[in-house]
Amino acid sequence: MKLSTRNQLPGTVVSVVTGEAMAVVKVKLDGGDQVITSSITKDAVADLGLTEGAAVTVLVKSTEVALAVE
Amino acid sequence: MKLSTRNQLPGTVVSVVTGEAMAVVKVKLDGGDQVITSSITKDAVADLGLTEGAAVTVLVKSTEVALAVE
Amino acid sequence: MKLSTRNQLPGTVVSVVTGEAMAVVKVKLDGGDQVITSSITKDAVADLGLTEGAAVTVLVKSTEVALAVE
Amino acid sequence: MKLSTRNQLPGTVVSVVTGEAMAVVKVKLDGGDQVITSSITKDAVADLGLTEGAAVTVLVKSTEVALAVE
Amino acid sequence: MKLSTRNQLPGTVVSVVTGEAMAVVKVKLDGGDQVITSSITKDAVADLGLTEGAAVTVLVKSTEVALAVE
Amino acid sequence: MKLSTRNQLPGTVVSVVTGEAMAVVKVKLDGGDQVITSSITKDAVADLGLTEGAAVTVLVKSTEVALAVE
Numbered sequence: 236m237k238l239s240t241r242n243q244l245p246g247t248v249v250s251v252v253t254g255e256a257m258a259v260v261k262v263k264l265d266g267g268d269q270v271i272t273s274s275i276t277k278d279a280v281a282d283l284g285l286t287e288g289a290a291v292t293v294l295v296k297s298t299e300v301a302l303a304v305e
Numbered sequence: 306m307k308l309s310t311r312n313q314l315p316g317t318v319v320s321v322v323t324g325e326a327m328a329v330v331k332v333k334l335d336g337g338d339q340v341i342t343s344s345i346t347k348d349a350v351a352d353l354g355l356t357e358g359a360a361v362t363v364l365v366k367s368t369e370v371a372l373a374v375e
Numbered sequence: 376m377k378l379s380t381r382n383q384l385p386g387t388v389v390s391v392v393t394g395e396a397m398a399v400v401k402v403k404l405d406g407g408d409q410v411i412t413s414s415i416t417k418d419a420v421a422d423l424g425l426t427e428g429a430a431v432t433v434l435v436k437s438t439e440v441a442l443a444v445e
Numbered sequence: 446m447k448l449s450t451r452n453q454l455p456g457t458v459v460s461v462v463t464g465e466a467m468a469v470v471k472v473k474l475d476g477g478d479q480v481i482t483s484s485i486t487k488d489a490v491a492d493l494g495l496t497e498g499a500a501v502t503v504l505v506k507s508t509e510v511a512l513a514v515e
Numbered sequence: 516m517k518l519s520t521r522n523q524l525p526g527t528v529v530s531v532v533t534g535e536a537m538a539v540v541k542v543k544l545d546g547g548d549q550v551i552t553s554s555i556t557k558d559a560v561a562d563l564g565l566t567e568g569a570a571v572t573v574l575v576k577s578t579e580v581a582l583a584v585e
Numbered sequence: 586m587k588l589s590t591r592n593q594l595p596g597t598v599v600s601v602v603t604g605e606a607m608a609v610v611k612v613k614l615d616g617g618d619q620v621i622t623s624s625i626t627k628d629a630v631a632d633l634g635l636t637e638g639a640a641v642t643v644l645v646k647s648t649e650v651a652l653a654v655e
Contacts, residue, residue, distance in 0.1 A: 236376045238434070239419035239512040240371075241342035252627075254605030255464030257484060259626050260372060267336050272311035273370035274607060274626060276437050276469050276484060277462075279379035283374050292373040294378070297416050298508040298648040299369035300343035301310075302330060302589040303362040304353050306586045308644070309582040309629035322417075324395030325534030327554060329416050344397060344416060346539050346554060346647050347532075349589035364588070367626050368438040368578040372379040380511075381482035392557075394535030399556050400512060406477050412451035413510035414537060414556060423514050432513040438578040439509035440483035441450075442470060442519040443502040444493050446516045448574070449559035449652040465604030467624060486577050486609050486624060487602075489519035504518070507556050508648040520651075521622035540652060547616050552591035553650035563654050572653040579649035580623035581590075582610060583642040584633045 242295040246271065248285055253277050260285055262293055312365040316341065318355055323347050330355055332363055382435040386411065388425055393417050400425055402433055452505040456481065458495055463487050470495055472503055522575040526551065528565055533557050540565055542573055592645040596621065598635055603627050610635055612643055 246262040249270060258280045260273045271293050285291070316332040319340060328350045330343045341363050355361070386402040389410065398420045400413045411433050425431070456472040459480060468490045470483045481503050495501070526542040529550060538560045540553045551573050565571070596612040599620060608630045610623045621643050635641070 236432075236513050236515060237423055239413070239415045239423055240434075241416060241419060243373075244339060252606050254467070254607065256462050256467045256469040257464065257604070257606045259367065259606040259628070262372070269314060271365075271370060272367040272626060272628070273372055273379070274367040274438065275370075275372065275379045276381060276482060278469070278482070279372075279381060279437075283372065283377055283379055285372065285374070289374065292376075294371040294373055294380075295341075295365050295369055296509070296511055297329065297342040297344040298414065299365055299646070300341060300345075301364040301646050302332070302343055302345065302349075302353065302355065303313075303364055304355070304359065304587050306583050306585060306642075307633055309623070309625045309633055310644075311626060311629060322396050324397065324537070326532050326537045326539040327394070327396045327534065329396040329418070342416060342418070343589070344648065345589045346552060346591060348539070348552070349591060353587055353589055362586075364590075366579070366581055368624065369436070371436055373376050375376060383513075384479060392536050394537065397534070397536045399507065399536040399558070402512070409454055411505075411510060412507040412556060412558070413512055414507040415510075415512065419512075423512065425512065425514075429514065434511040434513055435481075435505050435509055437469065437482040437484040439505055439576070440481060440485075441504040441576050442472070442483055442485065442489075442493065442495065443453075443504055444495070444499065444517050446572075446653050446655060447563055449553070449555045449563055450574075451556060451559060464607070466602050466607045466609040467604065483519070484578065485519045486521060486622060488609070488622070489521060493517055493519055502516075504520075506649070506651055507559075508554065523653075524619060539647065542652070549594055551645075551650060552647040553652055554647040555650075555652065559652075563652065565652065565654070569654065574651040574653055575621075575645050575649055577609065577622040577624040579645055580621060580625075581644040582612070582623055582625065582629075582633065582635065583593075583644055584635070584639065
């Protein structure tokens, strides 16, 4: 499967916090110390079997990326 | 200024393509070869003075981050 | 590849309008007359080789779905 | 009311899971078996009176729609 | 029609810039000097007949709202 | 710090509801009675120290702004 989603970053799940409806998953990007936070449904966490140590790809559509300058 | 936006990644602008209304800016993340694509307004590009070589921070709200597993 | 993205709808590209930075792709969903509009980068259109008649899957993260009642 | 939101799909609520802050609502689209997942606030669920069987319209802005090809 | 979209702000269109695929519409909020920028498809601008002076409501889903503190 | 995010509205936090993973923060905009709802992570609320009465800036990317006409 090939995605229109421009931003695809490989990493490893470092934590999963699950609420009633939503969950917050933290992913350490490969090759560095950057940690990415993802808010997805509880269902998606179960469906993908996301637990600490799982290899994942972080996906972000380009229209969701803002930029800042000092 | 401190942001609720969980994902903040430093990088350098590598290209700017500007249309009539929107622009697409590519940013190489620091400490690696990953390139992030951002779709923002033409006005934002002008306002921030974004050109090749500019130091920027990539910003992504956690609700915009999806995950994939193989 | 398995995605956290909850909404995945199969369809066929019915039109592609490409600007300088962005493109608008229309997709007729399988099994009906519903047409979905997607705004993605010009690069993504080229990368996926999207042209009229292409089979695609429409992807929408659940946090992007609003609801209306009469 | 007429919306700029390009994607408007009629359906019926099939489940509502409510957390402290957010809720996840599933909607079966009319004329098929496709189920759409929507993550909205708990307040919105109460305000719209969303319960199983309610007729709703699913709304998705075109900038939130990604595409995939095999 | 009642929307799950929590943020609905009335205003008046002050400018429309249209590209090949997308358009940028600026809206002055009622009761103040705040101007909101919206990036929508060229089709949506045509469909809603958006021109300078048009009365509109700005719609933003709560999951799209970030916060900043000094 | 200067943001590409076009929409930046000053206001005051009027309520914070925190769940296991996510939180919903309501902000009254300065100079009016409009209240904006923001859905952010529980972590962001803690990190920014958001409590009733806090001065904040509401941030919305232009690609997230839809429009409606009567």
